[in-house]
Amino acid sequence: MMTNYLFSNHDTVALAEKYGTPLYVISEDIIRENLTKIINAFTKQNATYDINYAGKAFLNLAMCNIIKDMGVSLDVVSGGELYTAYMASFPMERVCLHGSNKTVEEIKMAIEYNIGKVIVDSKYELELLNAICEEHNHVMRVSIRVSPGVEAHTHEFIQTGKIDSKFGIPLKQVRDLFDFSKDLKNINIIGLHCHIGSQIIDEEPFLVTAEVMLNLMKELKEDGFSLTELNLGGGFGIPQMRHDASFNVDQYIEKLMSTVRRICSEIQLEVPKIVVEPGRYTVGTAGITLYKIGTVKEIPEIRKYVSVDGGMTDNPRPALYGAVYDAIVANKTLVSEEQEIVTISGRCCESDTLIKDIQLPKVEPGDILAVLNTGAYNYAMSSNYNKIPRPAVVLLRGDEDEIIVRRETYEDIVAKDMLPSWQK
Template identity: 40%
Template sequence: MVSTSPVATSPLPWAAGGVDLSSPNRNLAPLSTDIDAEGRLRVGECVLSELAQRFGTPLYVIDERSLRQACSAYREALERHYPGPSLAVYASKANSSLAITAVVASEGLGLDAVSAGELLTALEGGMPPERIVLHGNNKSSEELALAVQNGVTVVVDNWHDITLLQELAQGRTEPVALMLRFTPGIECHTHEYIRTGHLDSKFGFDPDQLEQVLTHLAGCRWARVQGLHAHIGSQIFEVEPHRDLAAVLADALVLARRLGHDPSDLNVGGGLGIRYVASDDPPSIDGWVQVVAEAMVAACRERNLELPRLLCEPGRSLVAPAGVTLYTVGSRKQIPDLNTYVAVDGGMSDNPRPITYQSEYTACLADRPGAEATETVTLVGKHCESGDVLLKQLPLPATEPGDVLVVLATGAYNASMASNYNRIPKPAAVLVADGCAELVQRRERPDELLRYDVLPERLRSVG
């Protein structure tokens, strides 16, 4: 248990400007964030600086309330806006762990895995196999076999998938449930690395191949085309591309049924963006779902189609706002009239998004979140890399070594993309709720980084 001091009534410093702290995908901080009577930042009624002292830093902190409310927001919005059956499927690449899987499964969502590791995590975390889909543009025979053996729906991405599945399905009496992915040819404004819907993409069949693929699968007794899938990208603030996507998927459904298939599912993927900085203005979960649902209903009615089951695959918008990362401030380098570098005990190994995507974040001091900024610094990591910069032009009060710094909205793609660059161990992660902090991923130890090294005997005596 950590401190549960009385909550002060002062507003959060980043609430200025109309940030809606009641909305799990519009706020900058987790839903249960507040400031205690001593002016310290809390999440889930846990004082963050106390978590840093107890568990060490860097430390990933996940607010269970935020995660559950985001799951509920998707589930309830689909029920409210879509008159047919529906299922929100968590894109677990955003943050895959047994604990997060268990929370998402208990909220009635499905899960999207893209590897044997993510699939095993889903199964061990309690996600029912019938609510799991396996993605991937280069699945191995082992990954496909694991999915088939457990009754998981396979998202077919290319002819290679079909060839491998045909070999695996020999002797089976039950057909393999498939979802056919294709590129819809829809552009959207996002980072080029995370645009997946345009034609020049490694993911999915070209739309001109659809008829050929569907015709081939119609003759395969081992295959059952359960659905069609298309995805347009990630961290998207626009809604118009999703209207276009509904029409593209509905046309593909017409084609599939004409060729003898009876798909029950249309999967629009995910991609809803979140607020990382105050200037970001994404749609709400409810608003995004409403656009998608109404577009799908209209597209199906125009084509006299019975409403399919509508699937979507949120990832970032479920877990990113629920997470913060804690660091301990260390060294400082001040270059007069040029720059001030403040270093923390993590960096690009626990958050590679800034160096990869030039991503921006919001940050503050854990025990002085409302203190007036007296300087503008460049927040850097400890790695031997000049590009190891977490935040540029960060306004902060004067810092001292040992201060705990909080970076907001780090629940997605931080833990899942973490590395051991410079042989730095990966951080621990805790789940917080109602004043209780539970370890859900333990911190790696430096000696554990050697566990897969093999030293040839002939080298043991060298030196």
């Protein structure tokens, strides 16, 4: 008997038939499970902590509501993300504004909405923020983003904590920046921030980073700055293939808090509040993308190409980073199915390879392909390249499924176009 692939207890073939393809499918239950693991890990350690969900991974009104209900904070990196949180009535005191080049308009929005905190990325931004806050008679809580010089073993493009990076203040310049900040009356520096990269499976770089940052906090305390918060960013890796190991959050938090407490005891520093920013870890495994298979083209003794009705417009990460994904033929899940090695190609007028050389049951046009772990940075990074409309997003909860972002239409594609007067 043929059985279809179930994701979060939902028949994926039925979802594809109901909503069409390509289709982003997000499980609220899995999002909540992932966040609960982090909450429980910190609670077990009796830690003072906060979780800032990294909204850039996946953000819309429904996602804001889930995060809000979980009691988790939210970090945003643009005016658009901040506005989304505002429209979702997200508690502004739990919002943190990131970004390496915040605009004047975004800073003014942050002040107008009275958000909880700004992560400052440069001396220029610190001056700018102070000046705008002064104009609005506002004092903003601030953390300073530091480049700690720790290089995680991840893709070069998603390493953000190394010295040669557009992000943060180089470690050797931080004390000078704090000295400069003494005359800035409209900012209140409460802590330090860092983020060493994404898709990190090894916990050791995080522990090394914590030691570097705590020693910096000690130096700053000696300079007269008592900081109460250390934000170690996100970057917790998720499985790329079905059988890959998951990042052990419980073990990491246990080792992290043990390391933090030991170092603080050694250097006589009060243990700060620890903040983490899980984006991919929160939503990555909570999402899949469903495609319909179209053209199947075999080049004898070279490769068999299987084309789907989506591609780099709904998932640009393989093209950008060489990101690796696993997939299942949703309507052919029996182990006894005849297997073959194929390459999954997208429909864009580019090389547009989603998955190279994957073993799947023998596929035919009309089959449904489920690409796994696409919850993070797929919808968020989608585009209209080749004038292709973006897919819909469906949210699952229990046995319910509903659209939370509608499928774009061709009318949407041209809705913002305007003709110059001489063409009318």
